[in-house]
Amino acid sequence: MYAIYGNLFEKINAYHSGVALYNLNGGPNISLDYFAGPTLVNALIPENITKDSQGNYDLTWDTYGLVEVTNYINETYWSKRELVMYGFTGLQVKQFLSWVPVYNQTHPIYNLFSIASDGTSSKVNNFFKTILNNNLVSSSSSSSSSDIDGSNENQIIYQNSSTCDDFVWASFNAIYQLGGTLVGMQSNPPKDQITLLTTGEPTIVDYNNATQRDQLASFYIHLMDLANHKNESALQIFEELIGLFNGTFYCYINEVYYEMYLSKSTPISFTYQPTPMPSGQRDSNSIKTLDNCYSKSSNPEKSFLDRFSKVQLIFIFIAIGLGTVIILYLSIGLIVNKARGKSGTNLIPNKKLWISIVSKFTDRNKYKPLLFENTIQ
Structure with missing residues (x-):
């Protein structure tokens, strides 16, 4: 990782997380993780920035989020930290595995950042919140992001991230709702969170507007240049970008560009702190699964x-x-x-x-x- 990204993720305590299913009856084990493809850099920077003969820029991306499922657990790779979380039955495993493709369908793009107000604004455009806020994120993720950077109660969450940790917490919620039993955990596990703190609501960029598209190109050209400096951390890169663009920042989310103005005092927040697990009344019907996959309930008794x-x-x-x-x-x-x-x-x-x-x-x-x-x- 360091050979590729250098100090870019210096402030992040964990590079990757996933879910492992150990079969207590000696059958095959399973591991699942959500990653950015082809690489994490592709989720942050366009694949190509070109300029035609008339001086117009064009930005193209090659990025996606993918849940990878393997029928073994790489003990060497998953070595930094391991927590035994839940015990559940074979039926619940089948239900969980039939939920995973639905999660990936609703999270097709890896998004490293959550976007939130810096706490100074108390108004929100409901339409914007609807199109940006991921309502399909699990209740555990929603609860953990309600005070996403530890700010005051006036903070507004404009966008939830879609990362490996978010997939893990959504998995916790799915397993819990399906009836999994919490075992072997004494405290809430820590979760990585990277949040962009804005002074106001992000706005949609009109990509067909040549002036706005040129501003996008200039921003990402500078970001690409700074990311190639392996001796700089992500925080240093953000500080330089804020200085270059006077606090203006752009995010590419699900094929749409958003412009925002980052807080001067705290433009970005890196946290790695205990995050609540799902609790309360269970509702297995809240977990959407593939129609042609295994039933959510036990097979009914067949007639003769x-x-x-x-x-x-x-x-x-x-x-x-x-x-x-x-x-x-x-x-x-x-x-x-x-x-x-x-x-x-x-x-x-x-x-x-x-x-x-x-x-x-x-x-x-x-x-x-x-x-x-x-x-x-």
Whole structure:
């Protein structure tokens, strides 16, 4: 990591986090983590900034957020810190794994930053809050971001981040809502949080406006240049950017650019502090899963007919039909033969035919048991 990013993440205490599922019955273990692709830098800086013959800039991005699922746990990689959090059943594991793709669908882009007011503003545009605030973030994430940088109660959260830690806390919430039992944890685990603190609401940049697009290009060109200085930390880079652009900062979130003015006293906050776990009444219906995935509840008791395939049912009905015909045939035959004055075994209709059929299956000279042995060495 250092060879790639240098001191860029000097203020961050943990580079990566994930969820590991240990199978207590000796089956396969599973690890899950959410990462920025192709690299974290791609989530911060455009892939290309080009300029046409008329002097117009164009910015292109290659970035995404992806949940990676593996059927093993790399004990060497996940070595810095390990917390045993929850115990849950195989059914709950299946439900959880069917929730993961839904989470990724609603979090397709890795977003390193949360965006919040610096606490001096008390008004918020509800429309802006609706389009930016990620309402699908788990209740645990929402509660942890209510005072995202430790500021006063007037702080407004404009945007939640979408990082590996956010995925972990959303997973905690999903597991809890599905009935997971908290075990082996004495205190709330710490969570990384990077927050941009603004003096007012971010505004959407009109990318089709040449002047605004030029400002975007200038900002990211300087950011790319500063990020190449491996001896500088993220905080130093932000300080330089704030100086160059007089506090103006831009964020690219879900294919939309936002302009904001960062607080001069505290433009960015890096925190690594205990964050509350989900609690209260559980609601498994709040966890959305794939429609074609495993059911959220135990399989209902199947009826007798549901336990057989269509082919099996056909043979069953044929057998029942034949049995009914035979019983009717024998019953009517017995009545007729009794009326004719017959008695004993002579009451059986077509007695000689039935004796002949039975004798074929009881002739030991024709049917002998065979013993097959495995002769392969």
